[in-house]
Amino acid sequence: RTIIPNGFSIRKIELSDFEDVKIVLAGLTTVGPITLCTYETILNYWNSVKLMNKPSEYAYNTSVIIDDHTHTVAAIGTIFVEQKIIHDGGLVGHIEDIAVNSDYRGQKLGKLIIDYLSEQGEKLGCYKVILDCDVKNVGFYEKCNYNQAGIEMQTRF
Amino acid sequence: RTIIPNGFSIRKIELSDFEDVKIVLAGLTTVGPITLCTYETILNYWNSVKLMNKPSEYAYNTSVIIDDHTHTVAAIGTIFVEQKIIHDGGLVGHIEDIAVNSDYRGQKLGKLIIDYLSEQGEKLGCYKVILDCDVKNVGFYEKCNYNQAGIEMQTRF
Ligand SMILES: CC(=O)N[C@@H]1[C@@H](O)[C@H](O)[C@@H](COP(=O)(O)O)O[C@@H]1O
Ligand SMILES: CC(=O)N[C@@H]1[C@@H](O)[C@H](O)[C@@H](COP(=O)(O)O)O[C@@H]1O
Numbered sequence: 001r002t003i004i005p006n007g008f009s010i011r012k013i014e015l016s017d018f019e020d021v022k023i024v025l026a027g028l029t030t031v032g033p034i035t036l037c038t039y040e041t042i043l044n045y046w047n048s049v050k051l052m053n054k055p056s057e058y059a060y061n062t063s064v065i066i067d068d069h070t071h072t073v074a075a076i077g078t079i080f081v082e083q084k085i086i087h088d089g090g091l092v093g094h095i096e097d098i099a100v101n102s103d104y105r106g107q108k109l110g111k112l113i114i115d116y117l118s119e120q121g122e123k124l125g126c127y128k129v130i131l132d133c134d135v136k137n138v139g140f141y142e143k144c145n146y147n148q149a150g151i152e153m154q155t156r157f
Numbered sequence: 158r159t160i161i162p163n164g165f166s167i168r169k170i171e172l173s174d175f176e177d178v179k180i181v182l183a184g185l186t187t188v189g190p191i192t193l194c195t196y197e198t199i200l201n202y203w204n205s206v207k208l209m210n211k212p213s214e215y216a217y218n219t220s221v222i223i224d225d226h227t228h229t230v231a232a233i234g235t236i237f238v239e240q241k242i243i244h245d246g247g248l249v250g251h252i253e254d255i256a257v258n259s260d261y262r263g264q265k266l267g268k269l270i271i272d273y274l275s276e277q278g279e280k281l282g283c284y285k286v287i288l289d290c291d292v293k294n295v296g297f298y299e300k301c302n303y304n305q306a307g308i309e310m311q312t313r314f
Contacts, residue, residue, distance in 0.1 A: 025243055032245030042246055045209040049216075052202040059206075060240070080239055083217070086182055086254060088189030089199055094251070097243060118312055128313045130289065138308055146310035151295055153303035155275055156285045 002115045005107070007069060010116055013062040013076070015040055020073035020101075021064070028099040051091070051124065052083050059083075061120055062097075065109050074104040077113040079121050079129065093121030093129035114144040159272045162264070164226060167273055170219040170233070172197055177230035177258075178221070185256040208248070208281065209240050216240075218277055219254075222266050231261040234270040236278050236286065250278030250286035271301040 004010055013021065018039050025031050046060035059082075065075040077098040084090050095117050100110050121129040132152040133141055161167055170178065175196050182188050203217035216239075222232040234255040241247050252274050257267045278286040289309040290298055 021242065029243050031243055032247075034242065034245050038246045039242065041209060042240060042242055045240055049206055052198065082237055082251070082253070083199060083202055084254060085178065085191065085196065085199055086186050086188055088191050089195045090189075094239070096239070097241065122314045126314065128311050130309055130311045132287065132289065132307045132309055134307050138310070141310045144312075146312050148308055149311035150289045150291050150309040151305055152287055152289055152307040152309050153295070153298045154285050154287045154306035155301075155303050157279045157283065 002112065002119055004065075004112065007067065008074065008109070008112075009066050009068055010063055010112075011066065013043065013064050015043060017064055017073055021076060024073050024076050024099045024101045025097065027102055028097060051081060052089075054124070057081075057124055061117070061124075063113065063116060063120075065113055067104070072103075073101060074107075075100040075109040075113045077117050079117040079124075081121070081124055081126060087127050091124065091126045093117075093124070093126040095121075095129060095131035098131075110140065111144050114141070114146075118145070159269065159276055161222075161269065164224065165231065165266070165269075166223050166225055167220055167269075168223065170200065170221050172200060174221055174230055178233060181230050181233050181256045181258045182254065184259055185254060208238060209246075211281070214238075214281055218274070218281075220270065220273060220277075222270055224261070229260075230258060231264075232257040232266040232270045234274050236274040236281075238278070238281055238283060244284050248281065248283045250274075250281070250283040252278075252286060252288035255288075267297065268301050271298070271303075275302070 049059040051057045062078040064073045067074050078096045080094045082092045206216040208214045219235040221230045224231050235253045237251045239249045
């Protein structure tokens, strides 16, 4: 259902995206001195965690929007699927680590990645998809069909 | 560090907790017609998901506070550990599905389970632990050493 604009494609994250992914995620928060080896270990770990009732599907689904001309990562985002007891052994999708490359702002790629991940959550059988955001981004997520559900609380170590 | 009051103990969720767990979680939200078989399948699934860098540790950690005299489940809660790329391949703990048995309210068991799960998150190497709650529970979580970090947004299917 999600319509991908001309000149872009969406696919699963790959090993070759390493340098681009670091740059794009640095626009969201601290990336730190992650090595290619750690990055590869994470992608392999993510691929090892399957869904309980659909062992061909992944719990961690990280997608990138690619600029078809330059092969650059224009945006990135993850949906992680959590297995619960409540809701008859229900699934909740957690959208995480959404970032748009600063060279690609104003092209609605943020909404595109959210729409894509939300649709993936629905297809995987989630009864809801949730995400945490800054107060200033509430309006953006409302345009993506999300509504306010509660308060995110944190403790840091 | 977490001090467990006399007459109670904390342990990992077990198969034999099934009937109690359904009752306690029903105080939080819809549990639905979950069968013992589904419950067992979930506990086994949870035990199958390990941490990337600590393969002897679990990603899903659900604990129950037990009344030592009656062997009843007095409270329940989960910390799920998410593997990220950001923060140098960092871990985030998600506290989920906190519920206190209505017969055990006013005994600070809610704070006890939060303290216990938060400590577990720290020990497992999380750089932060987060949770989503209703506006009316913000004060409670502040007493548990949490502060407001953002807004939870949701979309339901
Ligand atoms: C929807 C979305 O992308 N939310 C992100 C969250 O996924 C990410 O993990 C966090 C990192 O912030 P931190 O570096 O302070 O943990 O920022 C935002 O809350
Ligand atoms: C800290 C805590 O326990 N938060 C819970 C969350 O873990 C649970 O999954 C949700 C269920 O609500 P739902 O039935 O509307 O999905 O309620 C609360 O947000």
